[in-house]
Amino acid sequence: MILKDAEFGEVLVRKNTFSRGIKFSISTSGRLQMSVPSYTTGFLAKRFLNQNRAMIREKLPLKDPSMQRARDAKKKLLAKKAKDYLPYRLDYYATKYGYDYSKLRLSHAGTRWGSCSSNRTISLNIGLMQVPEPLRDYVILHELAHLNHMDHSPAFWAEVAGHDPRYKSHRTKLKHFSPGV
Numbered sequence: 631m632i633l634k635d636a637e638f639g640e641v642l643v644r645k646n647t648f649s650r651g652i653k654f655s656i657s658t659s660g661r662l663q664m665s666v667p668s669y670t671t672g673f674l675a676k677r678f679l680n681q682n683r684a685m686i687r688e689k690l691p692l693k694d695p696s697m698q699r700a701r702d703a704k705k706k707l708l709a710k711k712a713k714d715y716l717p718y719r720l721d722y723y724a725t726k727y728g729y730d731y732s733k734l735r736l737s738h739a740g741t742r743w744g745s746c747s748s749n750r751t752i753s754l755n756i757g758l759m760q761v762p763e764p765l766r767d768y769v770i771l772h773e774l775a776h777l778n779h780m781d782h783s784p785a786f787w788a789e790v791a792g793h794d795p796r797y798k799s800h801r802t803k804l805k806h807f808s809p810g811v
């Protein structure tokens with residue numbers, strides 16, 4: 631659950647069956663997160679947050695909340711860009727090379743640029759909208775090739791190379807970017 635807070639930006643609320651109290655912490659992306667007992671409703675979570683506002687301000691090394699808000703806004707914009715672009719790009723290559731995927735899921739969490747599941751769903755990270763087009767295309771072609779090879783075997787790489795001859799360089803360059811927003 632995510633709470634939108636005027637002061638702290640998006641606050642991640644994690645429900646934890648074993649937790650008896652509320653715990654505040656800062657996530658790796660600099661976002662405020664609270665761990666709450668599993669019965670906690672959105673209403674209660676908001677109340678906990680309000681009750682602990684002063685303590686959070688004082689005790690947690692929260693980065694500038696206005697930066698957090700800026701990051702949230704950026705993520706929103708990126709998600710919109712991704713939605714307007716990635717489905718068409720994926721479709722373009724799927725049609726061009728005769729791939730049949732079941733659906734596209736846009737993701738934004740985690741550290742992966744993309745994935746392909748055994749039910750033929752392809753996930754692409756919205757952070758792809760921040761990398762140069764050849765690298766973005768490489769990720770798309772990589773995930774499409776997984777529809778035929780669910781591994782990173784030589785046959786898989788040969789298929790990627792068939793559609794993106796410069797894939798090795800694209801793969802290396804991609805390491806300079808991070809999918810997180």
Ligand SMILES: [Zn+2]
Nearest residue numbers: 772776781782
């Ligand atoms: Zn892969």
